[in-house]
Amino acid sequence: MKSALALLTIIGTALAASQKPLGGPIVDAYLGPNATALRAHALELMDKYPLIDTHVDMPQILRTLGRRPLDMVDDLDKHVPGHVDIPRMKEGKLGGLFMTVYSPCPNFIGQDPGPDFLNPLETVRDNIEMFDLIQNIVDEHPDTFAWAYSSADIRRNFANKKISALIGIEGAHTLGNSLSTLRIYAQLGAKYLTLTHICHNAFASSAGWGKGFEVTPIHPNNGLSDFGRALVLEMNRLGMMVDLAHVSWEVMQDVLDITRAPVVFTHSGAAAVNDHPRNVPDYILKQIGSGKGQNNGIILSVFYPIFIGLDRATVGRVADHIEHIASVCGRAHVGIASDFDGMYSSVEGLEDASKYPQLIMELLDRGWSDDEIKGVMGENLLRVMDAQDAVKESLKHEKPARDIYEKRQDLPAPWGGEDNKYLPTEVRKVVHARRQRDEL
Numbered sequence: 001m002k003s004a005l006a007l008l009t010i011i012g013t014a015l016a017a018s019q020k021p022l023g024g025p026i027v028d029a030y031l032g033p034n035a036t037a038l039r040a041h042a043l044e045l046m047d048k049y050p051l052i053d054t055h056v057d058m059p060q061i062l063r064t065l066g067r068r069p070l071d072m073v074d075d076l077d078k079h080v081p082g083h084v085d086i087p088r089m090k091e092g093k094l095g096g097l098f099m100t101v102y103s104p105c106p107n108f109i110g111q112d113p114g115p116d117f118l119n120p121l122e123t124v125r126d127n128i129e130m131f132d133l134i135q136n137i138v139d140e141h142p143d144t145f146a147w148a149y150s151s152a153d154i155r156r157n158f159a160n161k162k163i164s165a166l167i168g169i170e171g172a173h174t175l176g177n178s179l180s181t182l183r184i185y186a187q188l189g190a191k192y193l194t195l196t197h198i199c200h201n202a203f204a205s206s207a208g209w210g211k212g213f214e215v216t217p218i219h220p221n222n223g224l225s226d227f228g229r230a231l232v233l234e235m236n237r238l239g240m241m242v243d244l245a246h247v248s249w250e251v252m253q254d255v256l257d258i259t260r261a262p263v264v265f266t267h268s269g270a271a272a273v274n275d276h277p278r279n280v281p282d283y284i285l286k287q288i289g290s291g292k293g294q295n296n297g298i299i300l301s302v303f304y305p306i307f308i309g310l311d312r313a314t315v316g317r318v319a320d321h322i323e324h325i326a327s328v329c330g331r332a333h334v335g336i337a338s339d340f341d342g343m344y345s346s347v348e349g350l351e352d353a354s355k356y357p358q359l360i361m362e363l364l365d366r367g368w369s370d371d372e373i374k375g376v377m378g379e380n381l382l383r384v385m386d387a388q389d390a391v392k393e394s395l396k397h398e399k400p401a402r403d404i405y406e407k408r409q410d411l412p413a414p415w416g417g418e419d420n421k422y423l424p425t426e427v428r429k430v431v432h433a434r435r436q437r438d439e440l
């Protein structure tokens with residue numbers, strides 16, 4: 001949930017920030033007498049290996065705070081309301097982040113997408129503005145950020161003490177029902193696309209908002225549409241990771257049945273730990289792993305209190321999700337995704353971007369080895385990125401998908417005026433002949 005709730009986040013965090021100091025004290029509260037040693041160990045690991053967060057909604061905060069969002073970009077050096085700014089990213093030793101290109105589902109902002117998603121909307125414009133905002137964020141802070149499109153970029157940036165900046169798109173409702181848009185988004189640097197947000201779209205079925213906010217199924221078996229299958233295969237070809245956060249469980253299965261690359265769940269928990277439709281059920285988790293016939297993907301564990309469980313929304317509960325996912329998929333198939341600035345509250349011990357070390361401390365306290373933690377922090381994700389890039393290389397002989405959403409009524413384009421009188425005579429004749437033939 002975003003936009004409207006972002007305001008609550010801002011107010012809530014501003015209050016919290018004035019009342020509670022960042023850093024040390026909370027460590028003692030959560031991890032007892034070993035806290036000092038665990039913290040030293042965690043920080044040492046984070047100096048050696050990058051921690052990559054695959055879902056950070058900070059750009060929408062800048063867009064929420066000001067009528068001219070680019071004016072807010074400079075402020076990132078200072079405190080920005082919400083969960084994320086540069087001082088807190090540095091305190092939390094963040095190695096890289098996927099910033100989210102996001103514009104809301106139409107129903108979330110009172111717009112009607114129409115029964116076939118054909119009503120005109122501004123999601124493509126808004127997404128382009130979000131790309132532009134993120135480009136400004138990175139380019140205005142070159143001492144902090146460096147662009148990354150591959151694991152090699154991330155390693156190089158980390159060696160240069162820069163935070164890697166990557167882009168993920170949240171929700172295929174922002175494609176304007178078009179694979180052309182997908183290809184241009186890929187050119188703009190998007191490394192993943194979440195197939196839905198909280199609404200269904202022409203490609204795939206959503207998990208909705210969760211309990212009490214279920215969405216009525218529209219696609220066959222509440223899964224992918226045929227056009228959605230074309231989208232997945234085209235993403236494989238483009239080297240864009242298919243993100244299964246937010247989608248229905250049926251879509252998760254449909255994608256696993258056809259994808260040619262590892263999948264990612266960029267901000268999800270385990271349904272066995274907290275029974276919620278946004279989380280991943282065990283029957284899906286069992287298909288992710290390093291074994292024969294399994295998808296070599298990754299589940300990046302979210303910090304969102306509603307998903308991890310409101311009854312105990314703590315750093316320990318986030319670790320419970322990580323450990324459950326790891327117990328089914330293996331420790332090489334789990335990672336970290338905060339959803340910072342995309343949620344109106346946060347968990348105790350992981351309140352903002354300065355607190356990542358506390359999750360590492362929690363895993364150390366539970367006996368995870370340095371190698372395993374290195375994987376959770378980022379190496380597991382880098383492996384998936386490498387695998388996705390290898391798939392792209394292997395598919396470079398394929399031509400771009402030509403599929404057009406079958407419900408679209410704007411093609412062939414009626415752009416020639418009345419009876420196409422503004423087009424060359426030959427074109428007019430061909431179109432006229434075709435129309436007569438179609439009417440027969």
Ligand SMILES: [Zn+2]
Pocket residue numbers: 001170245246267342
């Ligand atoms: Zn989300």
